[in-house]
Amino acid sequence: MNTTTQHTASPRQAITAELRTWIVAQARAGCRPEDVLAAMKASGWNEDVALQALEDVLSTHLREVQAKPMPEPSPLAAGNIVSFDGHEVQVLLSLRRPRVVLFGGFLTDAECDALVELARQRLARSETVVNATGGSEVNDARTSEGMFFSRGENELCRRIEARIAALVNWPVENGEGLQVLRYRPGAEYKAHHDYFDPTQPGSSTILARGGQRVGTLVMYLNTPERGGATGFPDAGLDVAPIKGNAVFFAYERPDPSMLTLHSGSPVIAGEKWVATKWMREGIFN
């Protein structure tokens, strides 16, 4: 029997989610297609069927990666000063992988102070999402206090939301309301991803409202005396929390390979205040 007949005669082997993830991971790690094919053959795949599976998975993956619109500050380059609404913002750092951009002077001192004062009386102990249920709970991994403004709640929120939308090219409607956090000495937010784990049953409720998170902007509302950097351990990057600056990062897929694992490291002295804007794939209502 030649291979062609064998191919026609054999039922198409199913491309499971697990196999798809594995093939994509091999490609992203720089493995040559012929080596991936050899590994599949070694684990019992018929050559033609394996080739077809490789082709299907990789072409779909390429289309997904190319077609997906993302929040993205380009065409700004590091070193530029960008002006929006009469307000000048500097691009202090731009990293491609993970996608991270650090803005200088994103908020004025007066805007930072006003956000802190509006948020102060509404603070409550921060919670984390419980993936299994889609609810939330108090957790040692996150020892800050926080509150949410609803989107467009007041003139200040509207002004900041319009600036974010313009500078990262992402619609205001896709943003969650601003969240303000206060960390006291010793408080931290341990390493986490901002996207919702799609394999967890609780995520479907959360994702029904606006889809996945694809980008985050953390704005520093004060400069803590010591500690409190935003760390990106996969990139070996620590962003100093300086009043008015803001760090943007984006993650095309809800996957650790985006390297956007990050933490709010413990505050050692003083308080740390931040405002976070999370951006969804779709309209968040």
Ligand SMILES: O=C(O)CCC(=O)C(=O)O
């Ligand atoms: O406090 C920080 O530096 C990071 C905050 C953060 O990760 C978040 O709000 O999701």
Ligand SMILES: [Fe+2]
């Ligand atoms: Fe985060």
